[in-house]
Amino acid sequence: MASNDSALVRVANLKKHFPIRRGVFQRTIGWVKAVDGVSFEIKRGETLGLVGESGCGKTTVGRTILRLYPPTGGRILFDSVDVTALKGETLRRLRPRMQMIFQDPYASLDPRSTVGELIAEPLLIHGLADRQGRRERVKQLMELVGLNPAYLTRYPHEFSGGQRQRIGIARALALNPEFIVCDEPIAALDVSVQAQVVNLLEELQEKLELTYLFVAHDLSMVRHIADRVLVMYLGKMMEMSERDELYDNPLHPYTQALLSAVPVPDPVVEEARRRIILQGDVPSPANPPKGCVFHTRCPLAIDVCRQAEPEWREFTPGHFVACHRAQEIARKEVVVH
Amino acid sequence: MPPLLQVSDLATRFHTPEGTVHAVNGVSFELKEGETLGVVGESGCGKSVTMLSLLRLIPQPPGEIARGEALFAGRDLLQLTTDQMRQVRGAQIAMVFQDPMTSLNPVMTIGRQISESPVEHLGMNQQQARARTIELLQLVGIPDAEKRLDDYPHQFSGGMRQRVMIAIALACNPQVLIADEPTTALDVTIQAQIIELVKRLRAELGMAVIWITHDLGIVAGIAQRVQVMYAGYIVERADVKELYANPRHPYTLGLMGAVPRVDGRHSHRLANIQGRPPDLLTEPRACPFAPRCPFSIEQCWQENPALREVGPRHAIACWVDVTKEDVGRGF
16 A cells, blocks of 8 residues: 555645635635645654644645645645545545544543543444454543543543544554654643643654644644644745754744744843744735735745745745745844844 | 732632632732833643732632732732722723623723723813723834724624723723733734733833743743742742752652743753642641652651742742752652
8 A cells, every 4th residue: 555655645725725715604604725836844763843823834734635624726645546536335435544542631621521432433433343342442542642441431511622632642643653643732731731642642653653644833843743843824835945944944934933922931042032023914814915914924025925926936945935035034134133 | 119019928718519619828929110020830820810810800709809919009909998999990000801792892892992991090071081091002003093993892803802902901001910820721923922012011111020820931031039949838939040940849840841842942841840839728738849859858748848048139938958969860
């Protein structure tokens, strides 16, 4: 089944537009272009961090790749197979190989099912293993994610947020997936618990050779966990590169502003830091600005940015950016402030 | 000069059907004029309840302020009558909450909500209050203040709503602003705007700020002094640079090791504080952090350590006293 292609997931010009409906007849009066032309690949065993602020389309990218939403346009290749238009039984057969870990461990687990039932559910749905086999597998999974298998018959409300997220992870692992979309898996957790869950995700990746798409708004944690990082804004790709290159040499003014906005837990560094404060708010994705979508908040915007959408190009090997002024920024001829 | 606010041995409990929750267990601290005090801790550590207790905003029942004293301008806030307290709240001590959507009244214009307290506390008439409101909206950086006065909260974005909340809090020139995770619900670029705003306002208006957060990064940039809370206790307190350079309580050390840095290279593994905080249904007799502490000794399981000085203006509640160098063999 596995091919020689080093990319497990390939996404080309992916689009997901949601209709805006009004009135009694629910006529479509417009479109929210949640994801509007996104292309990237994720290599086997790699973690791609996908970052951006609310409404940038990062969650929609993850869900569309998993085919939880039908894409509006573009192609999704999983293990070299085009899965963009799969339906019915063929799509069902694909599902075990790609799974998702959700943001809210309080909302994503059925409160009336026991932990054992919750973790066994994917096995049951896909008809894997008999009753005894399922029980064994559930216990094994609970141990794998650091839950006491003796708690098999307990209900979600008896667990803390971090433990519930472990249940969610065990569920996602039940079918031995190759690819997992982690959708803000730690956003709802306390700081000390976030570290526990991230450590667990890293251990599991190593042990089970997993490939992750790690969707998050926490840029510090993404720097910790991701190998490469993609920055999105209003449904578009702004910048993508290997992790340290992106954090050390950001080219896009948006990436620069985003990184400079993240507080650093060090008062000496904070005192000396120059912060780029972006003016205003993110525009509505139902009515994105013409030209470069970031121009309304960009401190470096010039006429061309208001008129033409910047091309997505490989600026240096492996470092992609969509900005008219990337060259000047790289040469430090202009500085964002 | 005496401190602006001096809190001694404050304890707050909640009587719930499951039992009595000991949310705050004898907290003492002071706030000086014009300073920013950062209060750091995770959910349930008592950081918000401490401040709500001072402002007497704890619903009683089920809440109960069991003991303590909170001296503000020579008066004990905990002994004031409801009317006296109302004069303090909003006018002298104001608070900004985490969620600007649920804190604003959705069916009242922004202008009316901001002018409410100048009318109430400063006895302004409608015209004066309107002028004050415009001035406040400009102060917190809302463009076209005059036009936005008659808008409703839903017409504002999350960041703008938080600016409105800050305008309401500042309406009567309070001496103390308590900010309870005011940026947690906001995106990072908007968070940066709000942090800059509060820093500027503090400098311009000379008020003291208490900033409650779980984010060690925010505190590093905004506070002069920091206190770390755990299980209803202050477990460490120091000047901001001292705390980050020489954390001495195992919990503080663990927290600092648990957060990666946006400006730092990948470290192999994040510090793992095992387990979770106690449920506080019984008042801790021993050190509340002992069950999660890799450095605990016999004494930690028997006696609850009091806050003690370990350096200039640096105190910890710990029997062991560890330093950064010990982290490797701990978490």
